Amino acid sequence: MDGVHDLGGKEGFGRINRSHEDKPFHGDHDARAYGLSVSLRAERPYPIDWFRHVRELIDPVDYLTRPYFDSWLQTSLALAIDKGALTLEEVTGHKSPGPIPDNAKPLTREDVHKIVVTPPCFEQSTDTPAAFRVGETVVTAARGHSGHTRLPAYVRNAKGVIHAHRGAHPLPDAEARGEQIAEHLYTVEFRAADVFEEVANNDLIYLDLWESYLATA
Amino acid sequence: MSSFDPQKITKIHRHLHSHLPPEPALRVKAMESLLVEKGLVNPDAVDAWIEAYTEDIGPKRGAQVVARAWLDADFRARLLNDAGAAVAEMGLQGQATGHLKAVENSCDVHNLVVCTLCSCYPFGILGMAPAWYKAAEYRARAVRDPRGVLTEFGVDLSDDVAVKVWDSTAELRYMVVPERPAGTEGWDSDALAKLVTRNSMIGTDRDLSGGETNGRRS
Known part of the structure; x- marks a missing residue:
């Protein structure tokens, strides 16, 4: 999706604001927004790339200007409304909250303690052999599409070299459409000078890209 | 059931924007x-x-991992080979450490981590990302002008140091292993861990030898 979230290489942004850099949250409401968002989301799990896509669909001005965890909370609310756990009328205060959904099992403190020490595994098995080998030169897709994808615009139609094969992971483009496709994932090395016209040094950029984003150069 | 319908979601977002x-x-x-x-x-x-x-859960965890890598060559090799397993060995596994990768700085390589599409961050080992990491300025500029970004953070690299930027586009998460400062021979792991800043594990800090603090000391 050609949204404002696809920020890599966009020009015109100024100095990096480092205020609050030593605090995990920007005050109490930022922390509550985080805690609410993850509680709501973990209680009814969504594929990670559907969550990402729903966040990308926030109004572009809101996306760029609202506090970070505020956008997570809005995303979790939209997901819950979409799934029918909440109604828009309840959220906007036009109707008092209806009964607890039958299948609601709100996370407990103990659930959270377990989640924060449990690394999820995203690697999946596939019978399809990997199409590319380490060291091979590849070229990325020349165009994006209006759905969710994890090929940033700044590396479209760019030549790179396969740096590592990472096994098969769920293809985000499919996951955000509600489909499960396990596809080979590679870390691809790009010369910054091949990606950005003004770069004249030997700096390198690495991205983790799915097989269908790539073709033999 | 989720609809997986972007148009429906866009409408919900508009309602939330107008009514909350x-x-x-x-x-x-x-x-x-x-x-x-x-x-x-x-x-x-x-x-x-x-x-x-x-x-x-905060950058102290990452600092302990880096200090151990500085002291124990076998652990360093395991960390660079499979960081997820190496941090689990220390009992420091958490969210987003399942596919953790450690990338090492050297005298001629400097690593910098970003997520241009959202804000992926190894928060299971470094804690919540600092606000600047999630901000549009850093996400836009880190891939295009990493040296300019580093200068703002007080890191001036000579031309013979190559920059490697890691854009976290999948479920892999990257942490930087900074160089051990000279003059720390004989230090124990707690003393070494105190030198390791959060920013040095993202790549916006490099030289850990001075007294000057750039980014949170753990």
Whole structure:
């Protein structure tokens, strides 16, 4: 999706604001927004790339200007409304909250303690052999599409070299459409000078890209 | 069932934008009341998430990992080979450490981590990302002008140091292993860990030898 979230290489942004850099949250409401968002989301799990896509669909001005965890909370609310756990009328205060959904099992403190020490595994098995080998030169897709994808615009139609094969992971483009496709994932090395016209040094950029984003150069 | 329908989601976002209080603090308060009343969220769980990432999980974890890598060559090799397993060995596994990768700085290589598409970050080992990491300025500029970004953070690299930028586009998460400063021979792991800043593990800090603090010391 050609949204404002696809920020890599966009020009015109100024100095990096480092205020609050030593605090995990920007005050109490930022922390509550985080805690609410993850509680709501973990209680009814969504594929990670559907969550990402729903966040990308926030109004572009809101996306760029609202506090970070505020956008997570809005995303979790939209997901819950979409799934029918909440109604828009309840959220906007036009109707008092209806009964607890039958299948609601709100996370407990103990659930959270377990989640924060449990690394999820995203690697999946596939019978399809990997199409590319380490060291091979590849070229990325020349165009994006209006759905969710994890090929940033700044590396479209760019030549790179396969740096590592990472096994098969769920293809985000499919996951955000509600489909499960396990596809080979590679870390691809790009010369910054091949990606950005003004770069004249030997700096390198690495991205983790799915097989269908790539073709033999 | 989720609809997986972007147009439906766009409409929901517009409604939320128009009808929720515009002030973030009020919006959060209203939503907490509703979600708790509706039985979808337990306020104890909200507290537990905040406590976990305020009190328990933060850059001290990453600093312990780096200090051990400096002291123990076998551990360093295991860390660079499979960082997820190496941090689990230390009992430091957490969210987003399952596919953790460690990338090492050297005299002629400097690594910098970003997520241009959202804000992926190894928060299970470094805690919540600093605000600047999630901000548009860093996400836009880190891939295009990493040396300019580094200069703003007080890191001036000579031309013979190559920059490697890691854009976290999948479920892999990257942490930087900074160089051990000279003059720390014989230091124990606690003393070494105190030198390791959070920013050095993202790549916006490099030289850990000086007394000057750039980014949170762990």
